[in-house]
Amino acid sequence: MMGLTRIGLAATLALIVSSLAPASAAQLVTDLSEHQVRIRSNFTGTQILLFGAVEVNNADERALDRDVVVVVTGPSRPVTVRRKERIAGIWINHDALTFPKVPGYYAVTSSRPLEVTADNALLQEKQIGVDNVNFGKPVAQSVDGSIETMSPGEERNFVKALIRNKKRDNLYINDPGGITFLGQTLFRANVDIPANVPVGLYTATVFLFHDGKVVDSISSPLYIDKSGLERFLYRFAHNDALLYGLIAVIGAAFAGWLGSAVMRQR
């Protein structure tokens, strides 16, 4: 039911915006079903609907040559990747590589597989595709905390492991063919937002490719934040840590006293 209304809404909105858009350079019109995701106590993940329209400037253009790619990226943070090694029979975190800017979330979806959309150099330059994200220059650390140098091949293993772990947590998503065209101009894509998603400012970028070249792109912001009680508790715990801790402890002590009082009654 929800899905149907969303499609309806998307289609109507897309029709309106497409009829209003100027027919000059801008060939792409897009929007998101929501610009804000609120994480409340019942949050178990959600889906964002991205929709839009491609302008057709002249009748010669064939829809077949056009590709639409949608990239949604979350806020970047430093992330440490550690590799375990067996020492005295026990698996211990040994070498570590810290990447300075790793998007907490990255989803890419396209009308056709990326390999046939554009060549790899362009995809890398635009950071399109899970394997083409630039995590920045990493710093390697040994188990004793000393800085070490790592061969490019080894670094590549850590990068692969980072992507693999993020994919396993459903935070990096690759969905070729996830964009569906409704007729010649309208398109839509569903982007999964899992429950363990990091909070912050997200960007949804839609790229329009024509013959393997980017002809237009539009970015829209998406804000994911905790809301209500979740937001209150999180803010409280981080901004007034001492008071938060004291209240938690006093609350627990009170619950303990209550338990003892109840026990005595019986």
Added chain:
Amino acid sequence: MQIYLPIAELPVNVIMILAMGLVVGFLSGMFGVGGGFLMTPLLIFLGIPPAVAVGTQSTQVVASSVTGALAHWRNASIDFKMGGIMLVGGVFGSITGIYIFRLLTQIGQVDLMISVIYVIFLTIIGAMMLTESLRAIMAARSGKALPSNRGGQHSWIHGLPFKMRFRRSKLYTSVIPPIAIGYFVGMLSAIMGVGGGFIMVPAMIYLLRMPTSVVIGTSLFQIVFVSALTAVMHSVENQAVDAMLALLLVVGGVIGAQYGVRAATKLQGEQLRAMLAIIVLVMGLRLGWDLVTPPTDLYSITDVAPHS
């Protein structure tokens, strides 16, 4: 029914957490243990980050130790002076533990350290409890009484300086051993998210030679304050106390403990102790197994905390 935990930043099943709180609370009421040493590994198994599991569990320990300490206070089975001396050590131990915890988090070895400490303590204590309870069961069957472990002989502990008189415990002894025990247990409490009664009680009986009647009350009295300090420091230093998770654990624990206390009066002590020993032993072995088997992915990722 799922609920999103604001600090752990993941959704958990409410019914499952409440059930875990009930079961652990039941066991803690039945055996008079805090239950932290069972709950913290369970939370980590569920995928709660170790720091959040430890920090939140110490809040739950506050609740269960307050319940226990109040009951002992009414029975006048607390040696406040001894408890206070141990608390001095406990405060410094807890601060040291928080510092070690933070250091280990930074170098990426905190999961390993928690697992190793748990494996050591769970297997040793499980094995000790199991042999002890099996011996008690055998003795009960053959109708012979067990010889008491408590003797009046003096040990090296009585040669230490800074002696003090503890009227309630009928002791005149050095303050160094209680401070040292308090320190050690405080440190474990901060790293493991436990009260530490399972180490403190035997230490007080066998090392300090305190009368058994005041041992549990006194240790609970001390645990209330050490775990309260630990919880506050975990929230200040690591922002690792999840109030939502703590609420679920406390509610489950308080209710479970009531039934545990009642069940304990109806069932046979030795068999129950043997049961608890087996649970403890199995958890220890399970954690140990995870340490030695090759992990499915050798690589793991962690967000670098903004403040470090």
